[in-house]
Amino acid sequence: MHPEAASVAASKRARPARYAWRAPVTLLRDIGADNPAEHDRTEPKMSEDDETRLGLSADETRLGLAADETRLGLSADEVLQTTRAVRKRLNFDRPVPESVLRECVEIAVQAPTGSNMQGWHFVFVTERDKIEAISALYKQGFDAYRNSPVYAGRVGSGLGAQREAQQARVTSSAEFLSENMHRSPVLFLPCITGRTDDARMMVGQAGSIIPAAWSFMLAARERGLGTCWTTLHLGYEREAAEILGIPYDNVRQYALSPVAYTVGTDFKLATRTDLDSVMSWNSWSR
Numbered sequence: 001m002h003p004e005a006a007s008v009a010a011s012k013r014a015r016p017a018r019y020a021w022r023a024p025v026t027l028l029r030d031i032g033a034d035n036p037a038e039h040d041r042t043e044p045k046m047s048e049d050d051e052t053r054l055g056l057s058a059d060e061t062r063l064g065l066a067a068d069e070t071r072l073g074l075s076a077d078e079v080l081q082t083t084r085a086v087r088k089r090l091n092f093d094r095p096v097p098e099s100v101l102r103e104c105v106e107i108a109v110q111a112p113t114g115s116n117m118q119g120w121h122f123v124f125v126t127e128r129d130k131i132e133a134i135s136a137l138y139k140q141g142f143d144a145y146r147n148s149p150v151y152a153g154r155v156g157s158g159l160g161a162q163r164e165a166q167q168a169r170v171t172s173s174a175e176f177l178s179e180n181m182h183r184s185p186v187l188f189l190p191c192i193t194g195r196t197d198d199a200r201m202m203v204g205q206a207g208s209i210i211p212a213a214w215s216f217m218l219a220a221r222e223r224g225l226g227t228c229w230t231t232l233h234l235g236y237e238r239e240a241a242e243i244l245g246i247p248y249d250n251v252r253q254y255a256l257s258p259v260a261y262t263v264g265t266d267f268k269l270a271t272r273t274d275l276d277s278v279m280s281w282n283s284w285s286r
């Protein structure tokens, strides 16, 4: 980590509570922070006095933490362990500033890519009619999935009471998202250039977009945003490409996620399968 960023991160960890609040609208207006032009990273517009009133240090202002951005001050491990598939706790009513999305992409593009190709592209949908059209494709995909053998509600059966209960929660949550995705303030589609059917190339491409997309989601979590990796619209990838002007023949979409502030910011560790059952040492031991 860059030493400056490390010291700011450390100071945030020491004072996590401060980052969960939002500055009152009047105060933001006073300093012009509700004007997108004021989010310029190179020339902070806030005076030292404004920084003090907002509880931002000079360093935080210089590094571009705008007043309307939430930071949770989570440790790296906490971010990794609590970035859940958020569906029922998406706050559909709170707008997501473009500056926050840009900041998450800035972090995402530090992820690795095969041959350092950097062929990624991150599509954000914020126009209501397009959000509704993409969500309708997702719902169509979900309706087909509901009748399939891999439906979350079906794969848990016979795995014990705890796993069945977990799968039932996932199913209820997934049904909710299918019905409500169109209410999201933002949809996010990570894409990569170079459509191919060659299996080896596809693995390389997946490995060059999925880490970045997941980094985006982790960065979003640290900023109070919830996401949910979904793939069911991909049965209608061409239709989605047409709606969004994505050049289908050369660009593959990998996922679709809502992006919204979460209702509350406390997310817990999920129950996962036993570690020993997913690890081998020196020879495959399953």
Ligand SMILES: Cc1cc2nc3c(=O)[nH]c(=O)nc-3n(C[C@H](O)[C@H](O)[C@H](O)COP(=O)(O)O)c2cc1C
Pocket (backbone or CB within 6 Å): 083, 084, 085, 086, 170, 173, 174, 177, 228, 229, 230, 231, 232, 233, 270
């Ligand atoms: C490849 C992949 C595809 C997924 N597709 C969907 C989907 O279409 N719809 C959905 O609601 N969740 C989808 N999920 C989210 C999973 O259901 C979720 O990651 C899983 O239940 C674990 O959630 P948790 O981390 O909150 O415990 C997908 C996840 C992955 C990794």
